[in-house]
Amino acid sequence: MVNKEIEDYMDEHSSAEDELLHKLYRETQIKTYYPRMVSGKQQGLFLEMISRMIKPKNILEIGTFTGYSGIQMAKGLQEGGKLVTIDINEELETFANKYFQLSGLADKIDFRIGNALEIIPQIDMKFDLVFIDADKEQYIDYYELALQKLNQGAFILADNVLWSGKVLHPDKKTSKSNKADKETKGIVAFNKHIKEDSRVEKVIIPLRDGITIIRKK
Numbered sequence: 001m002v003n004k005e006i007e008d009y010m011d012e013h014s015s016a017e018d019e020l021l022h023k024l025y026r027e028t029q030i031k032t033y034y035p036r037m038v039s040g041k042q043q044g045l046f047l048e049m050i051s052r053m054i055k056p057k058n059i060l061e062i063g064t065f066t067g068y069s070g071i072q073m074a075k076g077l078q079e080g081g082k083l084v085t086i087d088i089n090e091e092l093e094t095f096a097n098k099y100f101q102l103s104g105l106a107d108k109i110d111f112r113i114g115n116a117l118e119i120i121p122q123i124d125m126k127f128d129l130v131f132i133d134a135d136k137e138q139y140i141d142y143y144e145l146a147l148q149k150l151n152q153g154a155f156i157l158a159d160n161v162l163w164s165g166k167v168l169h170p171d172k173k174t175s176k177s178n179k180a181d182k183e184t185k186g187i188v189a190f191n192k193h194i195k196e197d198s199r200v201e202k203v204i205i206p207l208r209d210g211i212t213i214i215r216k217k
Contacts, residue, residue, distance in 0.1 A: 010042055017041045021068060024099045028066045039069040043208045051076025054155060056128035061085035062116045062142050063134030067096035074105045083109050084123060086116045120145040133159040136183040139190035150216045162210025163187045
């Protein structure tokens with residue numbers, strides 16, 4: 001959502017990217033079908049900073065991908081804390097696990113493969129921080145399940161809430177179909193849902209593709 005010059009300036013004036021995470025990022029670009037899904041430096045540093053500020057006992061991540069965001073957030077866990085991260089794509093399991101091991105944080109990370117909508121209700125744990133970055137059409141469902149597992153005063157971060165600006169024109173037809181983009185509609189519905197939810201406080205940060213910070217009252 002910002003131009004390349006601004007992104008470069010932000011990079012130059014932020015902390016350096018961890019060498020291992022840079023390697024993870026590069027390998028993601030080379031070996032995955034949708035490499036833009038990886039968090040990258042700026043978002044990764046943001047997630048790490050939030051985690052270190054909150055000092056969560058437990059974190060829930062919905063959408064692991066190749067593990068970049070999970071590693072960053074796990075750095076802020078309390079002693080004995082745990083990050084539970086869920087992804088439906090079993091083909092990425094070996095990739096992510098390799099970097100979890102290399103990061104030295106594997107003992108703090110509980111990586112589960114499967115449908116988050118089925119896995120979350122089975123988790124007997126409360127969370128201080130939740131990061132949602134998975135199927136956009138299911139965002140409201142993920143959110144409602146996560147909210148049930150969230151401690152009072154704890155936080156949910158929802159990624160891609162500006163969706164490359166498509167949220168401004170959600171009914172615009174795509175070039176490939178007569179139907180409007182279902183993922184865009186999912187994000188628009190989620191944003192409206194959060195706006196109208198009196199159980200939480202919320203603010204959208206225009207970092208990368210937009211992140212909503214949500215606090216449970």
